[in-house]
Amino acid sequence: MASLPTPSADSRIRAGALREALATRVVVADGAMGTMLQAQDPTLEDFQGLEGCNEVLNVTRPDIVRSVHEEYFAAGVDCVETNTFGANSSALGEYDIAGRIFELSQAGARIARGVADEFTVSSGRQRWVLGSMGPGTKLPTLGHTSYAGLRDGFQQNAEGLIAGGADALVIETTQDLLQTKAAVLGARRAMEAAGSDLLVLCSLAFETTGTMLLGSEIGAALTALEPLGIDMIGLNCSTGPAEMSEHLRYLARHSRIPLLCMPNAGLPVLTKDGAHFPLGPEGLADAQETFVREYGLSLVGGCCGTTPEHLRQVVERVRGVAVTPRTPHPEPGAASLYQTVPFRQDTSYLAIGERTNANGSKKFREAMLEARWDDCVE
Template sequence: MTGLPAVLRERVVIADGATGSLLDVMLGDELADRRDLVALDRPDIASQVILAYIEAGAEIIKTATFNANARSMKRFFSAGLPGQGPATDPETLARRLNEASAGIARAAVDVAVAADGRPRWVAGSVGPGSDAPSLGGSSYGELRDSYLPQMLGLIAGGADLVLIETVQDPLQAKAAIGALEEAGRVSGRTLPFIVSATVDGRGRMLSGADVRAFAAIIEPFQPLAIGLNCSGGPDELAPACGALAAVSSAPICIMPNAGLPRSSGGKVTWPLDAATFAARTGGMARRLGAAIVGGCCGTGPGHIAALVGIMAGAPAPVARPGRIFALASAFTSMPVAGSGKAGIFVIDERSNAAGSAAFKAIVKAGDFEAAARFVVDRAARGADAVDVSVAGSVRDERAAMVEIVSRAASVMVAAISIDSTDPEVIAAVLPLVGARPLVNSVNLEDTGKAVRLFDLARGFGAAVVCLAMDGLGPARDRATKLSICRRLYELALSRGLAPEDLLFDTAT
């Protein structure tokens, strides 16, 4: 992807508008049920949409693949709709569809760039699907597997980046990012990505996370940008966008609807005309120093052309502050000073069976529902995080931790610290947590185990406690503690973690 990260530091980049609402008009009622297959059924219409946005001045061009994950493709097989061609299963159809759609956008963008020399980029659109994993609709693994053929198709078709948009649940975004990373390993081509959430009138996602939690959870994955889309018009989205801009270390992306939808005579309409949408969205983007601005539902080429005019001569996007150490609960972020005691981060350890007789008794009795309630209760008592450990109290530590964390993680008001020395326990629990957890802990007694734990933390966006301990046991003097911590730091960074992902415990 030529130049986009550098361009985002220098000027505002204009993204296109809605694809689905345009396709609804162009395809008509007869093909409405097959709108998601437009790149295969009617590539000419898919191309017309892209060309209209290029002519309007859009620089980031989205593919018509919002619903093109394998889970969503199942409906075309269960409904018996004809026209899948050689696709014999949802995974194959998803891959073909995404490759075709990205290829259509790639061809149009390349022609436009060759004609006028202006840079443009193809963004593979990846929507949330209909099942929020934090609410029990699916699992991380199921979603990741569903997104994998979509990501492989977008890469094969020539996308420059992926837009993971309309995110309703941070765990869904983690699954999409995990699939993109796996697709990069399989294909040998890694794409950058933008993550954009949708929020309600309170500024919260469907899962309950606010925008501060969203930023704390997603930024460790190092997105190209982070933002909000859909959710209402620019006026409705402005408070949440302001809150996100106040805490995000990543460039900000804003893509509102053309107002709140209205229904009349069985048709959905959008109240904001092009000039009004552009004035309000452009004004918000300028105030917040956004790096990417575009449109979502109800916007069309006219809205984007007006936005291009409004944003002409806009100042460079605001330089973002550096990322700080923060965890997140299912609902909000927990920065280092988040407890109200500046510089103090409080971790409750009463849900650790090694130090709590009450919790140990509940776990030993196998009452995991009660154990989860115990954890949730401890989280409500004011700590920034709650440490959860069952080691030594049950025969199957992995199964017990899965039972407890699966019940507690999505309803805790504090962050969760996953405490185990077994990497396989950590590996089983991390996919259950949509928040930003803490892995407790990593040391250098076994370097291979340390590498495995750091890789898991990076892959799931977790922070890590690093202990000053190596093969000789806990360090006893200052020089040895510093030496071990330095080696842990260097190893963590070599595995893709950042300094803001690490806590050091030198008292061990």
């Protein structure tokens, strides 16, 4: 964007209060957005002919979007995510409206901001807005799109969210570490352009296979992303809480930064009426309470299949609970796309196979077979 509004004193105060809250107590976010919107049967006209593009509802049916935020705040959550999960270059590009990224992002943030401010006044308790930055539909590691194009689209997404009044940016449901880096850098560029300093939260999607979509292990993700200066890391979507436990255990042991978790309501079960998420409100509340106490989570919420009732019960379990202190033991290392390799050397010689090439050197092979080690060293 050519120019962005300067952050107000109020926005800086809100962002600071969110930082303090996350450092001292468990903060609760909302649950599913898409299914809540679809339950209100928006028309094709509401979608401006772009069926399924929920972000368009931010300008055509703000009343529907507003009602979802109201239900979650009424359930007692501290913050809601904006209806901007698909407001990025690849997702909107499939509808041929990539030029509307900023517009739809800003509109989504403004709706959530208005509702949050109303509940702050009526309840006397600060409520916040998390600007949702979804992964899009293209994976740069697989060559679906360019890194630079993806980054610039995420920057427009973040600029709109900042202009609309978001208190933090949530890069969520990430499936490709290169895609995630593009989103983080886009968010950083947007904040620099706006002169703001919002929290940047990073939430990864791990499959039932135990890795991200492209095969990245949790250690690779932490090693690659933590140095980028993100403020929180955690998991959302793809699975229910049961499948997230080991990943959270790893993060609790090794992450220097605070943790978050927003699982689905269990693994979906396909029925004649579509996908059904089997985990009820009490089950989600049980899991999140356990995660909070065992892994020291700072932010909890829900994803696909979760409802205001799910989050109401989570709020009842963790409201006012202090963040459990952790003593992480970071492992310095390097990561490929797939795994992390700690910078750790056993107290022994380092064998480098290519330097003992018995196949390529007849002289070396004979010396080795005859145990003439000095000749081998030479």
